[in-house]
Amino acid sequence: MNSPAKFIDHTLLRxxxxxxxxxxxxxxxxxxxxxxxxxxxxxxxxxNSLLYGSEVAVCTVIGFPLGNNTxxxxxxxxxxxxxxxxxxxxxxxxLGAVREANFASILDDIHRVVSAAxxxxxxxxxxxCLFDEDVKRRLVEVVAVSGAEYVKTSTGFAASGATVEDVRxxxxxxxxxxxxxxxxxxxxxxxxxxMLAVGASRIGTSAGVVIMQQWQESExxxxx
Amino acid sequence: MNSPAKFIDHTLLRxxxxxxxxxxxxxxxxxxxxxxxxxxxxxxxxxNSLLYGSEVAVCTVIGFPLGNNTxxxxxxxxxxxxxxxxxxxxxxxxLGAVREANFASILDDIHRVVSAAxxxxxxxxxxxCLFDEDVKRRLVEVVAVSGAEYVKTSTGFAASGATVEDVRxxxxxxxxxxxxxxxxxxxxxxxxxxMLAVGASRIGTSAGVVIMQQWQESExxxxx
Numbered sequence: 001m002n003s004p005a006k007f008i009d010h011t012l013l014r015x016x017x018x019x020x021x022x023x024x025x026x027x028x029x030x031x032x033x034x035x036x037x038x039x040x041x042x043x044x045x046x047x048n049s050l051l052y053g054s055e056v057a058v059c060t061v062i063g064f065p066l067g068n069n070t071x072x073x074x075x076x077x078x079x080x081x082x083x084x085x086x087x088x089x090x091x092x093x094x095l096g097a098v099r100e101a102n103f104a105s106i107l108d109d110i111h112r113v114v115s116a117a118x119x120x121x122x123x124x125x126x127x128x129c130l131f132d133e134d135v136k137r138r139l140v141e142v143v144a145v146s147g148a149e150y151v152k153t154s155t156g157f158a159a160s161g162a163t164v165e166d167v168r169x170x171x172x173x174x175x176x177x178x179x180x181x182x183x184x185x186x187x188x189x190x191x192x193x194x195m196l197a198v199g200a201s202r203i204g205t206s207a208g209v210v211i212m213q214q215w216q217e218s219e220x221x222x223x224x
Numbered sequence: 225m226n227s228p229a230k231f232i233d234h235t236l237l238r239x240x241x242x243x244x245x246x247x248x249x250x251x252x253x254x255x256x257x258x259x260x261x262x263x264x265x266x267x268x269x270x271x272n273s274l275l276y277g278s279e280v281a282v283c284t285v286i287g288f289p290l291g292n293n294t295x296x297x298x299x300x301x302x303x304x305x306x307x308x309x310x311x312x313x314x315x316x317x318x319l320g321a322v323r324e325a326n327f328a329s330i331l332d333d334i335h336r337v338v339s340a341a342x343x344x345x346x347x348x349x350x351x352x353c354l355f356d357e358d359v360k361r362r363l364v365e366v367v368a369v370s371g372a373e374y375v376k377t378s379t380g381f382a383a384s385g386a387t388v389e390d391v392r393x394x395x396x397x398x399x400x401x402x403x404x405x406x407x408x409x410x411x412x413x414x415x416x417x418x419m420l421a422v423g424a425s426r427i428g429t430s431a432g433v434v435i436m437q438q439w440q441e442s443e444x445x446x447x448x
Contacts, residue, residue, distance in 0.1 A: 015291060018320045018324050019320070021320075040292035042292040042320070066237070068241070070266055070301075072300075072304060073304065076300045080297065096241050099240050100243060157381075
């Protein structure tokens with residue numbers, strides 16, 4: 001199987017991640033050729049400098065991980081991130097509004113972040129573990145008309161992360177209109193492979209290096 | 225013992241809290257006479273309306289719970305919260321900067337939020353469970369000269385919340401200069417009482433009603 005590197009958002013969102021941790025993350029991303037480096041807004045400028053001239057994108061998270069910031073704050077945070085070099089924006093929707101079935105408000109929230117993101121790719125985190133299948137279907141429909149490029153399963157900070165069932169559901173419902181990013185709890189090549197097999201186009205993980213090493217072993221390649 | 229109500233920030237920060245949940249929270253806060261209602265920024269306007277004319281303060285959280293937003297975003301979020309009626313601002317410091325011992329940057333981050341908060345009370349969350357005693361002492365010193373009113377132990381979203389040892393330490397180090405808010409994992413009157421006994425001036429908890437009922441029982445009072 002081809003290398004999964006270009007599907008991986010190499011991610012470090014731990015609250016106490018340091019500049020040194022972020023530097024290592026960027027070096028690994030360049031070495032393995034990951035799709036992006038995904039960090040907190042605080043580190044976007046640093047990552048933008050470190051990745052300058054590489055093909056690795058700069059990804060950050062907005063309204064993260066609870067999603068219940070105001071839309072104005074999400075818009076402000078998005079604009080600043082894009083000005084600081086972010087190519088990709090992973091935003092969290094307002095999860096309380098989902099409980100209230102206020103899908104118009106959710107669409108407006110996403111719309112305004114997409115607009116603020118300008119040319120940057122927007123991924124919309126719907127925190128799958130909180131909702132039943134009907135709600136997840138409705139959320140994919142909302143994201144599909146919002147102008148965002150991806151629906152993303154999970155923040156990685158809730159009770160559980162991506163499941164194969166959720167990725168399959170999101171892919172089927174969004175088919176041809178929106179891509180799917182699987183994130184949260186993906187720590188090995190077997191799980192990564194399962195997510196790609198059911199339709200994920202992007203994998204958010206902090207175990208990118210382990211996954212690449214396991215993939216290389218599975219292919220009989222020498223580990224880097 | 226006197227009622228602990230006036231020490232309690234009646235808190236609901238669950239990601240999928242709804243408007244109905246927030247309404248209940250405000251009713252309870254007025255009924256028991258809690259110090260404040262503490263909610264996500266998304267709900268500040270609603271809480272401000274619901275508490276209008278009461279003596280319960282409106283409290284919200286900034287850069288929460290990870291703290292690694294930019295200072296500009298924290299300032300923007302603080303200003304908007306205060307304009308929407310927030311009386312108290314619980315901000316999270318940048319925890320990665322603590323790991324790097326970059327205390328000048330932490331002081332600047334707090335300073336700028338305090339300035340944006342104007343007349344609002346600022347509490348500074350230092351996420352005690354991540355750091356050793358020396359670092360916690362240095363953080364209290366930083367908070368004590370920042371213009372903030374409180375140092376707060378925990379977000380409630382990290383590995384563990386307030387401990388009696390931490391509250392005692394923060395109270396001793398901050399003595400006479402800064403007050404202490406204990407938060408995270410305080411779910412009963414016994415624990416609440418222990419935190420107050422070692423110097424906490426405010427208790428952040430989502431179990432305010434249970435705590436009040438247990439206090440009433442301990443005093444032989446009829447439960448409301």
